[in-house]
Amino acid sequence: MKESIRVFSPATVANVACGFDVLGFALESPGDEIEVRRRDEPGFTVINKTADTVFPGDVNKNTAVVSLKAYLEHLGSEDGFEITFHSKIKPGSGIGSSSASAAASVFAVNELLGRPLAQTDLVQFAMQGEKAAAGVAHADNVAPALLGGFVLVRSYDPLDLIQIPYPEELYCTIIHPQIEVKTEDARKILRKGITLKDAVTQWGNIAGLIAGLMKGDYPLIGRSLKDVIIEPIRSMLIPGFDEVKEAALANGALGASISGSGPSMFALSSSLETAQQVAQAMTKTFSQFEIENHSYVSKINKQGPKIL
Numbered sequence: 001m002k003e004s005i006r007v008f009s010p011a012t013v014a015n016v017a018c019g020f021d022v023l024g025f026a027l028e029s030p031g032d033e034i035e036v037r038r039r040d041e042p043g044f045t046v047i048n049k050t051a052d053t054v055f056p057g058d059v060n061k062n063t064a065v066v067s068l069k070a071y072l073e074h075l076g077s078e079d080g081f082e083i084t085f086h087s088k089i090k091p092g093s094g095i096g097s098s099s100a101s102a103a104a105s106v107f108a109v110n111e112l113l114g115r116p117l118a119q120t121d122l123v124q125f126a127m128q129g130e131k132a133a134a135g136v137a138h139a140d141n142v143a144p145a146l147l148g149g150f151v152l153v154r155s156y157d158p159l160d161l162i163q164i165p166y167p168e169e170l171y172c173t174i175i176h177p178q179i180e181v182k183t184e185d186a187r188k189i190l191r192k193g194i195t196l197k198d199a200v201t202q203w204g205n206i207a208g209l210i211a212g213l214m215k216g217d218y219p220l221i222g223r224s225l226k227d228v229i230i231e232p233i234r235s236m237l238i239p240g241f242d243e244v245k246e247a248a249l250a251n252g253a254l255g256a257s258i259s260g261s262g263p264s265m266f267a268l269s270s271s272l273e274t275a276q277q278v279a280q281a282m283t284k285t286f287s288q289f290e291i292e293n294h295s296y297v298s299k300i301n302k303q304g305p306k307i308l
């Protein structure tokens with residue numbers, strides 16, 4: 001059996017406006033690149049070869065280790081592993097940095113061990129990494145990170161993951177304002193209750209978004225990419241949010257909202273040209289608020305993690 005493996009695990013956009021905690025999709029780039037090597041003795045080591053990522057001091061709080069421990073415990077294995085990070089999504093960015101690591105390690109070791117578990121069965125362990133990062137075992141980043149594409153979390157108990165077809169011509173613009181918002185903090189500020197009116201609007205939109213993706217109905221996708229519950233609260237953490245969102249829509253985006261818990265924003269477009277125009281418009285608008293930022297366009301990642 002191989003003693004080491006190098007894998008890529010994708011960034012992800014969770015919530016997707018109206019699907020808080022239940023919908024996410026994977027991006028072709030960026031992502032985490034890690035190498036996992038079996039150790040001669042039990043335990044875990046993390047080697048950081050990235051240029052600018054600072055990991056938690058306690059290796060056992062690293063989401064890659066937390067998820068891998070849960071996976072190995074399930075298998076009854078006491079093997080130890082060394083995890084080397086070669087590249088890393090910036091933590092707290094809103095595109096699933098904690099998730100990419102949690103998914104990468106379980107995918108890598110499952111491959112090293114000859115795939116004792118199916119890919120879908122790895123999600124439950126990667127969720128433990130998210131719980132360590134944000135206090136809640138949400139699956140809307142790790143499920144698309146491991147399965148690729150758009151994934152609906154139909155149910156958490158029991159875990160029921162549904163891969164959702166989407167139109168081939170779908171492009172995501174991501175913009176990262178240079179501010180950090182931790183998921184844990186962005187969850188604490190949410191209201192504990194919602195009105196029935198908002199609930200009806202939200203579940204109409206999430207159903208419409210799923211239907212639009214499956215039918216390749218761009219106007220329906222656009223009409224449904226609206227969030228009346230989470231965005232009104234979390235957008236207060238992102239200076240210029242309303243103006244940047246308006247700029248995206250004015251330049252042809254189907255819809256735009258907060259990526260995950262923020263501060264990144266995402267916009268979906270039906271062509272690469274539009275997505276690039278949207279990126280320019282969002283960057284220009286954020287810059288008017290004197291917030292450093294960078295933006296890029298990514299296609300949807302079909303496959304999830306891959307062996308390098």
Ligand SMILES: Nc1ncnc2c1ncn2[C@@H]1O[C@H](COP(=O)(O)OP(=O)(O)OP(=O)(O)O)[C@@H](O)[C@H]1O
Nearest residue numbers: 062063092093094095096097098101133183260261
């Ligand atoms: N391998 C890791 N990669 C990234 N963050 C990690 C990792 N291990 C632990 N963490 C911790 O998780 C937190 C980052 O996770 P958080 O969910 O806040 O950001 P994110 O995953 O980039 O955003 P989002 O979940 O909204 O997409 C930080 O406190 C970071 O220290």
Ligand SMILES: N[C@@H](CCO)C(=O)O
Nearest residue numbers: 014021138183260261
């Ligand atoms: N659904 C999670 C995603 C975090 O990326 C949240 O919004 O808190």
